[in-house]
Amino acid sequence: MANRTALGTELEPDFARLTVAQAIALLNTAQIAWGRYTEVRDLGQHPALHRVDVTLADGQQISMSRPAGRDATFQPGPVPATGADPAAIRSEFVGSVRLCLG
Numbered sequence: 843m844a845n846r847t848a849l850g851t852e853l854e855p856d857f858a859r860l861t862v863a864q865a866i867a868l869l870n871t872a873q874i875a876w877g878r879y880t881e882v883r884d885l886g887q888h889p890a891l892h893r894v895d896v897t898l899a900d901g902q903q904i905s906m907s908r909p910a911g912r913d914a915t916f917q918p919g920p921v922p923a924t925g926a927d928p929a930a931i932r933s934e935f936v937g938s939v940r941l942c943l944g
Contacts, residue, residue: 899923 857865862878869876885891893905897920908916 894918896921899926 860868866876866878880888892908892914894908894916895903895905896918897903899920899922
């Protein structure tokens with residue numbers, strides 16, 4: 843954007859007086875697209891980075907990223923041990939490839 847510095851100089855004093863919630867409400871009300879700068883500590887709250895708990899084959903519980911396209915109701919099953927069911931995995935993979943290839 844050619845005039846980014848000038849625009850920032852113009853808008854910054856107004857936004858500096860607002861809380862984040864007030865700024866978001868103002869932009870949403872005006873139907874202005876916006877993006878929020880965040881700090882690393884905010885990433886855990888980002889909707890695209892929601893996590894789910896899974897149980898590994900050894901019973902250990904870990905947290906991992908929720909798969910794309912899954913909403914908050916998604917509940918993963920247990921993670922199988924390495925090599926636990928290679929025939930089923932191969933079958934699923936082959937079926938997916940056939941779907942893609944038509």
